[in-house]
Amino acid sequence: MINTFYDLLDSLFCESGYRKLVGSLYVNDNPKSKDFWLLVNDFDLDSQYVVLEDLLSKYMELQAEEKNISILVVKCVSGSHDNNQDEIMRLENDAYCFKKYALYYTDEAWQALLSVLTHSEGTKIGDLMLQESVFENLKEENNNAQYGPYSLLYSIAHKLPFLLMNVAPQQLVDSHYKPSEDDQKLFCEINNLFALDGDERKQHTNEYINQLINEDNEDTSSDLIQL
Amino acid sequence: MKIRQVTLYNFKGFEHITCDFEGSQAIILGGKNGYGKTTLFDAIELVLTGRIQRYENYSNDCHYGRLHFGEQTLPLVNNCDKDKVGALVTIEYNDCFFELKREAKTQDMKNPIDFEAFSPMMIRLNHDEEWCEITTEQLCKLGLNYFVQSFVFLYYISQEEATSFLKQKENERYTAISNLFNTSDFDRKIDKVSIMLKTLDEIRKETNDSVNVQQKQLDEYTMLSFKDEKNEGTYQRLCSQSRHAWDTEHPNLSPANYQQLLSEDGIIDKVLFAINHFDTYKQMSINNYVNSIIRNENLDDVAFYIQNKALENHILIYVSYLHTEFDTKLQNASITNLPHLATNLPSEILNIIGKEEVKRLDDKIKNIEEIYKNSSEIEKLFANILDERKILIKTIENKEAIHFSTCLLCGHDYKSNDNLLKSIYVTTDELNKKLQGLSANLPILLADLKTDIINSVVQVVEDHFLKLSISKEVAQRYGELDISLIVRNLGKWEEQIQLKQSPANSVENTKIAMQNYLNSLIKSVPDDLSYDQLNQIFVSYVKDIDIDKRTEECIKTKRQYLLNCWNAMKDERLVKMHKEVSWLNKKLDIIDEKNKAYYKLLLHIKNQRREYLQKIVSDMEALFYIYSGRIMQDNYFGRGLFIRFESNRSSVLFVAGNPNSEVDALYSMSSGQLVSVVLSFIMTINKLYGSLPILMIDDPVQTIDDLNLWGLIETLRHEFHDHFLMLSTHEENFGALIRYKFAKINIDAKYIDMQQYHRPKNCEPKS
Numbered sequence: 001m002i003n004t005f006y007d008l009l010d011s012l013f014c015e016s017g018y019r020k021l022v023g024s025l026y027v028n029d030n031p032k033s034k035d036f037w038l039l040v041n042d043f044d045l046d047s048q049y050v051v052l053e054d055l056l057s058k059y060m061e062l063q064a065e066e067k068n069i070s071i072l073v074v075k076c077v078s079g080s081h082d083n084n085q086d087e088i089m090r091l092e093n094d095a096y097c098f099k100k101y102a103l104y105y106t107d108e109a110w111q112a113l114l115s116v117l118t119h120s121e122g123t124k125i126g127d128l129m130l131q132e133s134v135f136e137n138l139k140e141e142n143n144n145a146q147y148g149p150y151s152l153l154y155s156i157a158h159k160l161p162f163l164l165m166n167v168a169p170q171q172l173v174d175s176h177y178k179p180s181e182d183d184q185k186l187f188c189e190i191n192n193l194f195a196l197d198g199d200e201r202k203q204h205t206n207e208y209i210n211q212l213i214n215e216d217n218e219d220t221s222s223d224l225i226q227l
Numbered sequence: 228m229k230i231r232q233v234t235l236y237n238f239k240g241f242e243h244i245t246c247d248f249e250g251s252q253a254i255i256l257g258g259k260n261g262y263g264k265t266t267l268f269d270a271i272e273l274v275l276t277g278r279i280q281r282y283e284n285y286s287n288d289c290h291y292g293r294l295h296f297g298e299q300t301l302p303l304v305n306n307c308d309k310d311k312v313g314a315l316v317t318i319e320y321n322d323c324f325f326e327l328k329r330e331a332k333t334q335d336m337k338n339p340i341d342f343e344a345f346s347p348m349m350i351r352l353n354h355d356e357e358w359c360e361i362t363t364e365q366l367c368k369l370g371l372n373y374f375v376q377s378f379v380f381l382y383y384i385s386q387e388e389a390t391s392f393l394k395q396k397e398n399e400r401y402t403a404i405s406n407l408f409n410t411s412d413f414d415r416k417i418d419k420v421s422i423m424l425k426t427l428d429e430i431r432k433e434t435n436d437s438v439n440v441q442q443k444q445l446d447e448y449t450m451l452s453f454k455d456e457k458n459e460g461t462y463q464r465l466c467s468q469s470r471h472a473w474d475t476e477h478p479n480l481s482p483a484n485y486q487q488l489l490s491e492d493g494i495i496d497k498v499l500f501a502i503n504h505f506d507t508y509k510q511m512s513i514n515n516y517v518n519s520i521i522r523n524e525n526l527d528d529v530a531f532y533i534q535n536k537a538l539e540n541h542i543l544i545y546v547s548y549l550h551t552e553f554d555t556k557l558q559n560a561s562i563t564n565l566p567h568l569a570t571n572l573p574s575e576i577l578n579i580i581g582k583e584e585v586k587r588l589d590d591k592i593k594n595i596e597e598i599y600k601n602s603s604e605i606e607k608l609f610a611n612i613l614d615e616r617k618i619l620i621k622t623i624e625n626k627e628a629i630h631f632s633t634c635l636l637c638g639h640d641y642k643s644n645d646n647l648l649k650s651i652y653v654t655t656d657e658l659n660k661k662l663q664g665l666s667a668n669l670p671i672l673l674a675d676l677k678t679d680i681i682n683s684v685v686q687v688v689e690d691h692f693l694k695l696s697i698s699k700e701v702a703q704r705y706g707e708l709d710i711s712l713i714v715r716n717l718g719k720w721e722e723q724i725q726l727k728q729s730p731a732n733s734v735e736n737t738k739i740a741m742q743n744y745l746n747s748l749i750k751s752v753p754d755d756l757s758y759d760q761l762n763q764i765f766v767s768y769v770k771d772i773d774i775d776k777r778t779e780e781c782i783k784t785k786r787q788y789l790l791n792c793w794n795a796m797k798d799e800r801l802v803k804m805h806k807e808v809s810w811l812n813k814k815l816d817i818i819d820e821k822n823k824a825y826y827k828l829l830l831h832i833k834n835q836r837r838e839y840l841q842k843i844v845s846d847m848e849a850l851f852y853i854y855s856g857r858i859m860q861d862n863y864f865g866r867g868l869f870i871r872f873e874s875n876r877s878s879v880l881f882v883a884g885n886p887n888s889e890v891d892a893l894y895s896m897s898s899g900q901l902v903s904v905v906l907s908f909i910m911t912i913n914k915l916y917g918s919l920p921i922l923m924i925d926d927p928v929q930t931i932d933d934l935n936l937w938g939l940i941e942t943l944r945h946e947f948h949d950h951f952l953m954l955s956t957h958e959e960n961f962g963a964l965i966r967y968k969f970a971k972i973n974i975d976a977k978y979i980d981m982q983q984y985h986r987p988k989n990c991e992p993k994s
Binding site: 028030032033034035067068092093095099101129130131132134135138139142143145151154155157158161162163164165167169170171172173174175176177178179180183186187190191193194198201202205206209210212213216 | 860867884938971
């Protein structure tokens with residue numbers, strides 16, 4: 001049962017093959033994979049070495065996983081989402097110890113998203129994002145400069161790279177022009193007249209048009225072809 | 228599907244290499260620039276598609292002279308001495324292995340690059356079999372047809388394509404987007420039809436211009452009317468000495484020269500007018516001529532000449548005498564430069580003086596010259612003697628102690644020095660007196676001689692000419708006249724205005740008679756006629772007309788003849804021109820018809836292109852938004868890019884933030900972000916439309932920063948976990964990181980350092 005944003009994230013980790021190792025530390029459940037994620041509700045960059053040492057001391061299996069532990073900072077904020085951009089940028093651009101992802105949200109956005117998810121129960125979140133109507137809603141939000149449920153939804157996709165987009169293979173539209181029968185004839189005509197050199201092209205076209213007139217009216221043309 | 232092996236022989240920088248990928252899921256090609264990473268991508272593209280897209284630009288570069296291949300080097304060929312150049316790709320698909328290859332005979336390779344030399348794709352299912360050309364059916368059966376056809380669009384992104392948005396020019400970006408969305412077939416056709424429409428426009432304009440010209444001529448011919456004077460107007464040549472087009476028997480009359488000749492105030496009218504006013508014109512000419520003589524000529528001189536012309540021979544002798552300036556020479560002469568008559572005076576003057584008198588006077592001159600000569604010599608001798616005597620006196624005076632009683636010169640005994648000195652003094656005084664006497668007579672003799680000559684020559688000559696009524700003043704003035712000019716003018720005037728050279732009783736009266744005659748020639752003419760106008764007509768036309776043809780009747784006959792000619796020609800031409808205009812109008816109709824049809828065709832192609840782009844954009848926009856957001860973590864607050872088809876621009880717009888924004892985000896992005904956009908794009912369309920799990924990216928790292936690289940790696944390793952991935956990078960650390968991160972989620976990644984295959988050899992074109 002999903003009640004909180006954390007519940008949603010936990011379910012997404014589980015759906016994507018991660019299990020909780022301890023607390024909010026997730027590990028890829030595949031025995032051949034080693035991919036760790038730590039969920040926190042706030043993160044102090046100045047103390048990240050302490051966090052790393054603490055993790056390594058507690059969990060020996062992380063010793064060999066340098067540069068393979070990602071931190072997802074999930075933080076509920078109030079007011080405009082854009083107010084926190086500096087903080088998010090600082091976090092995500094920090095290159096030390098962990099790869100950091102910042103997923104900030106407002107309670108209003110989350111409640112609205114929860115409502116959307118409830119209405120589309122049974123649909124995987126990755127599939128939901130690829131639905132045209134859902135994407136249209138995102139565009140509408142962006143158009144109105146709002147950070148609403150759909151922005152939050154797609155932010156989840158941006159911040160959780162393991163969240164797979166299950167795209168049904170589609171047939172590529174033919175990238176070649178498909179002419180009608182009449183158009184085909186016209187195009188053949190153009191191909192016959194076409195030349196890269198402008199004068200040559202003009203000469204071909206002129207001759208062709210003259211020929212058409214002559215065919216149309218041979219009596220007249222016999223006098224005038226010499227003009 | 229996996230690529231298991233790539234073999235190159237005599238291809239680009241490699242003589243022969245085989246890169247074994249050993250069944251790995253991901254291949255990361257490493258090594259420094261120029262070690263052949265891209266060559267492997269080129270080889271795979273060549274085998275699968277038969278061409279290398281990025282090389283096709285080289286043809287243009289060669290065309291514009293930016294690239295040159297040496298005579299001994301050929302594109303793609305490692306060694307021109309080897310027979311063949313080619314590449315071979317081993318593929319594992321559906322638990323089957325097969326090899327595909329394309330090769331060309333080295334001798335068939337050309338500069339600039341030409342992929343026609345390469346064979347069709349060949350297939351071999353195992354090593355023991357022969358190579359055979361693969362058919363479309365076989366490709367379909369193998370499930371590769373769609374893959375091969377869409378390889379460049381969906382499965383592979385070259386370095387050039389990844390950086391295509393770095394180009395700043397609008398048309399280059401348009402081309403880049405066209406390539407990215409694979410709309411080149413539509414675009415080529417749109418270009419072609421658009422060019423043809425322009426060509427039709429040009430032809431239409433030219434045809435329309437021709438119609439206007441013809442119509443104008445037609446109007447001119449139709450409008451030009453003439454008076455039918457019911458005259459036969461038989462042909463008669465008016466100018467026998469010169470040739471005018473209008474005077475020929477078959478004049479070529481255009482509307483322009485019809486107007487010039489036959490219109491009111493045309494040439495014929497002017498000629499008629501001039502002929503009708505010929506007398507006035509003649510009188511005007513006389514008036515102008517006479518006025519010019521009166522105004523410009525010195526009639527005093529002319530009258531003086533006429534008056535004295537009868538005595539011209541005598542006057543000229545006198546003039547020649549005066550020119551010798553004998554009188555002046557004589558006056559100024561000293562005894563040393565007296566003018567001899569025989570040599571200074573003309574023979575006619577010597578005759579007037581008389582031979583004997585001339586001889587007498589010249590002898591007298593010679594005589595006085597002789598006296599002067601002798602006197603001079605004696606003076607010189609005396610001077611010498613006197614000088615010697617002074618020395619002698621001094622010697623005697625200074626030598627008192629010596630007794631000089633006997634003269635040293637003559638031997639006379641003077642008894643004492645004093646007596647001797649006294650005698651010397653006395654003799655010296657006498658000598659001085661004699662010397663002065665000698666020179667004192669000469670001026671007298673000279674004055675006498677000059678008086679004699681003046682009386683016998685100057686006076687005689689003046690008297691002689693006075694007797695002939697020729698004064699010295701008359702002769703002098705006559706000598707100053709420009710006789711040849713006066714004679715020439717008088718001859719002309721006599722011929723042209725019959726001016727007679729009759730002297731009156733005086734110069735003044737002669738002049739008055741001349742003036743009276745000239746004034747009598749000037750007659751009044753009508754004020755309303757212009758001499759210049761008449762003169763111009765005469766000079767331009769009438770002067771060439773034979774004199775006997777300068778009649779009103781002849782000119783009118785000519786006018787009628789020309790009108791008849793014009794009439795005949797006009798009808799014939801009108802029919803012809805009507806036909807021409809009708810033909811040109813028909814041509815315009817056909818051009819309009821074609822224009823309409825081509826424009827409709829253009830719209831059809833554009834519509835299909837639009838539908839194609841709209842469909843692709845609609846298919847990909849959500850996934851692209853997600854992928855671009857994942858890769859470009861730090862861009863637009865962690866959000867992705869929207870992609871929108873702009874029907875107004877018939878193009879695709881990448882926007883950030885507001886999806887309806889008109890601002891193209893590509894213009895505000897860094898080079899790394901632009902590369903990330905292209906990578907997001909290829910990953911999106913590969914995921915959407917790729918029928919086989921394979922993705923090849925040549926140097927994805929390029930200019931992107933570590934944050935974007937991280938997003939790329941994460942997206943690749945999760946979203947394309949089941950794909951065969953082939954990547955390259957010259958950054959060893961990035962290569963290692965990619966392999967490490969792939970391995971962490973169980974992707975078997977193989978790092979191949981291309982250095983192991985590298986043999987230095989420069990086969991690249993020099994730019």
